[in-house]
Amino acid sequence: MQRPTIKTIAQETGLSIATVSKALNDSPQVRPETRAIVVAAAERVGYQLNMHGVQLRTGKTYQVAAIMTAPGPKQNEWEGVEYAQLLSGISWALEESPYRVSLYAVRNFEESLATIRQIVSLKKADGIIVSGTRADDPRVRIMQEADFPFVTYGTTIHNAPHAYVDADNEQMIRLSVARLAERGHRRIALINPMAELSYAITRLDAYRRALETAGLAFDPALVAHGRLTPAFGRENVLLMSDLPDPPTAYICANEASALGAFSGFHARGLVHGRDAVINATDDLNVSQYFAPPITTYFLPIHEPSELLGSYILRCMEGEAPEALQTLIMPKLIERSDDRLSKG
Amino acid sequence: MQRPTIKTIAQETGLSIATVSKALNDSPQVRPETRAIVVAAAERVGYQLNMHGVQLRTGKTYQVAAIMTAPGPKQNEWEGVEYAQLLSGISWALEESPYRVSLYAVRNFEESLATIRQIVSLKKADGIIVSGTRADDPRVRIMQEADFPFVTYGTTIHNAPHAYVDADNEQMIRLSVARLAERGHRRIALINPMAELSYAITRLDAYRRALETAGLAFDPALVAHGRLTPAFGRENVLLMSDLPDPPTAYICANEASALGAFSGFHARGLVHGRDAVINATDDLNVSQYFAPPITTYFLPIHEPSELLGSYILRCMEGEAPEALQTLIMPKLIERSDDRLSKG
DNA sequence: CAAACGAAATTAAACGTTTTTATTTTGACA
DNA sequence: TGTCAAAATAAAAACGTTTAATTTCGTTTG
Incomplete structure (x- = not known):
């Protein structure tokens, strides 16, 4: 048996695929009773939205690009960056949304610049999360000029405001x-x-x-x-x-x-x-x-990372970047007196 | 100006979109001279393949799902897993291919099981990379039964062979x-x-x-x-x-x-x-x-991770899993004598 | 009571590909 | 020159969805 589509539901209910689509998207153009019928049928046949159709039709990718700058394979030196936690925090923040995290591992700054340029120009994602910002960051400029939704982990000195999260x-x-x-x-x-x-x-x-x-x-x-x-x-x-x-x-x-x-x-x-x-x-x-x-x-890394995730969502929804800026103050944990005991 | 499609090239060259498509896909049905014309035109107008069209038409996702089990946000304990390196290794191995790494961060084994079940049944990816295998791993069984391409980082005792990479x-x-x-x-x-x-x-x-x-x-x-x-x-x-x-x-x-x-x-x-x-x-x-x-x-983590990437590629191309199994012997680095100097 | 209206549904087109089927062109050969 | 098969190209359909345009139909209104 084929995977059910809205067409299946249309046949099942005797409605047109347009109505089914609208019903499933909570359009006000469809009567509540009709919607109920559609939803019930969808449930019954085990309908699951096919993203490829949506993507082609709407042009949205439902992907959030996470740019991760990891040193090349030659450098085995640990840098103590818990990217894993960072990525999972983002991923979890997107969990309830239709968005997925798409990973772009780059080796250095230049590569990240090229990658971002490509993502922006070819619309390979709907939003970008970038870390390791420079004070005057050309990547930020690119995304700003293209009006592309993005959040940085780290601040910049760009005059136009943008969404960011960072430690204070x-x-x-x-x-x-x-x-x-x-x-x-x-x-x-x-x-x-x-x-x-x-x-x-x-x-x-x-x-x-x-x-x-x-x-x-x-x-x-x-x-x-x-x-x-x-x-x-x-x-x-x-x-x-x-x-x-x-x-x-x-x-x-x-x-x-x-x-x-x-x-x-x-x-x-x-x-x-x-x-x-x-x-x-x-x-x-x-x-x-x-x-x-x-x-x-x-x-704790999950704080900024979940914030990054929720900010990129809100950013893609068109929220003003001014409202999406947070500096988090880390907590002081005193484990030693730190006075020198000359002796 | 709109982003150019094969239609643009068709108009540009006076050929049909079918021929253009075939030419770009190196089909033997199209004359070399024609192909050259098409390629030149594609170059000229700056054509870039739109994946959404391909995905809808072919049903392929061009996504490799990387299942990452990261402890929940409550647990701040470092586990010394360089997931970042692992993910970038995979990502780099896929660099020349049309595939992207799609991240699925899960909190525990059960979630990873559910996630994999979903990816398999809804074809949300073309291949899966999963780590942290159990000896008798139900996730492996699911993927095997569905004949879904996958590579594990870690071995199992399943009788049917599957692709894996692990330290020896x-x-x-x-x-x-x-x-x-x-x-x-x-x-x-x-x-x-x-x-x-x-x-x-x-x-x-x-x-x-x-x-x-x-x-x-x-x-x-x-x-x-x-x-x-x-x-x-x-x-x-x-x-x-x-x-x-x-x-x-x-x-x-x-x-x-x-x-x-x-x-x-x-x-x-x-x-x-x-x-x-x-x-x-x-x-x-x-x-x-x-x-x-x-x-x-x-x-060095980049060794197994790049292997994981290349194995999943070959696995998706239909290569037999028996050929995609590697145990890597880590290198002994002696930094201390390790004899007790009682005294 | 006919005309106008509005709500709710349908029809049809479109997004960019690939692929099957149909058609045209080409070149070889009689 | 005409025929025919092979080669090259074109036409058309399909993937699953959204949405603009249109139709249907019951209700209100002058």
């Missing part, structure tokens, strides 16, 4: 620096993501201002930008601990780099809490298992 | 146990994934046989099954180190649980290399940043 990096760094300064730290290192990323800039700005507020000098030697791998964290601890006036605190942008920082401590014979401390900001919450556990600003 | 868990555990036994360990703990998972069984079997070969007794108290979170690793070190005859070696199924095991060492005052050692088997390769780094069987 500014506040997080500000409080983080203030807290360490309070505890007597005068040399605070910032392990930051790649310099071109929007949140790297936000964090750096906040860092500089917070230092100023605390009356501390800014030293470029205490700031590092790069891919947030353990290797990067380790490397910078090795480098910075050799400075004449080494840092007594490291603010790592994620837990992967924090883990690497620990490895650097180990290599240099530094003891956490005596020689220096490590703080992290992340969404993985794995740092509670470090030895010792460290203080972290923690943002 | 049997050999890995066998060698791992033998290596530790050689180094004088008589009490070797196995931190295993959830008992119902196929690879848990494979590993347990291999473990028992390897113990026997080494002349060591099997002690159920040294085996734990559960979700491979850091919490699980920690918990089991706390438990097992309290045994009258505690283990001197822990084989952790992934690096997340190994990290947790370290945390357990820390809590109990155990020193790695003196009181006990930790080994891991994983695809993350983050254990080189542990303090101290530990010995690991390492399988």
Whole structure:
């Protein structure tokens, strides 16, 4: 037996396929009694909407493109990004809707740009979710110019507003620096993501201002930008601990780099809490298992990701982007005193 | 201007849409010269195939469903699964093909079963990639009975053969146990994934046989099954180190649980290399940043994932599943001696 | 009571392909 | 030059849906 279509229901009920279609779409043009008959018949024959027909007719794809920038196969370094959680959060937010998440894995920024250009021009999706934004992001410009629905995970400085979700990096760094300064730290290192990323800039700005507020000098030697791998964290601890006036605190942008920082401590014979401390900001919450556990600003990844999903839905429905902007403040989890016990 | 279709090309060339379609699909029914004209015209007008038309006409979806079982939003525990890499590997393998990866995030086994049932019965995809297989896996049975193309990441015991990719868990555990036994360990703990998972069984079997070969007794108290979170690793070190005859070696199924095991060492005052050692088997390769780094069987995730992608392609093309089965042997990376230096 | 109206249904066209069937063209051969 | 088969192209139908245009029919209205 063939899969039932609206034609099947039409025959079944003696109505025309147009009426059936309208009935199933809750059109006001069809009488409630008729609708009931149609719905009953649909139920009876086990009708399921065939998306291909809809897609061809309406031009809608019912796909949300998730652009995922994952490093190429050659790089086996862990970056501590829980893309899985991010993607499932989005996917779950779309669960009740007819939309599906279509994955576009790209290797780098240029590829993501090309991919987005293609999706937009060929309408391969109805909406796009993009992460790893740059301050001035050409991808955002492309989508804005095409009036294409999109949400970014991360902010930008574009003048035209767009939907975004992000952690409140500014506040997080500000409080983080203030807290360490309070505890007597005068040399605070910032392990930051790649310099071109929007949140790297936000964090750096906040860092500089917070230092100023605390009356501390800014030293470029205490700031590092790069891919947030353990290797990067380790490397910078090795480098910075050799400075004449080494840092007594490291603010790592994620837990992967924090883990690497620990490895650097180990290599240099530094003891956490005596020689220096490590703080992290992340969404993985794995740092509670470090030895010792460290203080972290923690943002459960499902929060921003579900928000991304619901925002892209609302965005595709035409809602104004101004209403779809959220900065989430991660929660401070203090796992160590973070005062140096010189002894 | 409208997006060009084959109709546009037909007008442009004066040919019929049928000929254009055939020409573009390399049909032998069309003269090479004609094909050249069509291709040139297509190029000129910037023609791009509209998938919706194809999908409606052919019934093919050009989607590969990737079933991803991610724990619900309530569980923030890291499980050290690099789904991102897995998904991108698959996605890259499909890059040259017309297929896209469509993501189906599910919360648990039951949901994955229901999802697969739906995909199969409603033909929502042309192929399925499923991970986390059970020994006797009802999802596999459903797909087999429906003659639906699929590849599993993980083995099963189904009699009918199917395409799969997996790490060679049997050999890995066998060698791992033998290596530790050689180094004088008589009490070797196995931190295993959830008992119902196929690879848990494979590993347990291999473990028992390897113990026997080494002349060591099997002690159920040294085996734990559960979700491979850091919490699980920690918990089991706390438990097992309290045994009258505690283990001197822990084989952790992934690096997340190994990290947790370290945390357990820390809590109990155990020193790695003196009181006990930790080994891991994983695809993350983050254990080189542990303090101290530990010995690991390492399988770069892009290998199995790209294989999954190419296998599902070949499977959808009708290739026999027997030809699409691979066990990959992870590489041993010795980062510590793993002999106990009692002292 | 006929005309006009409005609600609710139907008809028909369209979305862009592929594919089956029909038709035309071509070239070989008698 | 005419015939015929083979080759190349064209015509038409179909996939499942939505929607604009049209028809039907009962009700209101002047």
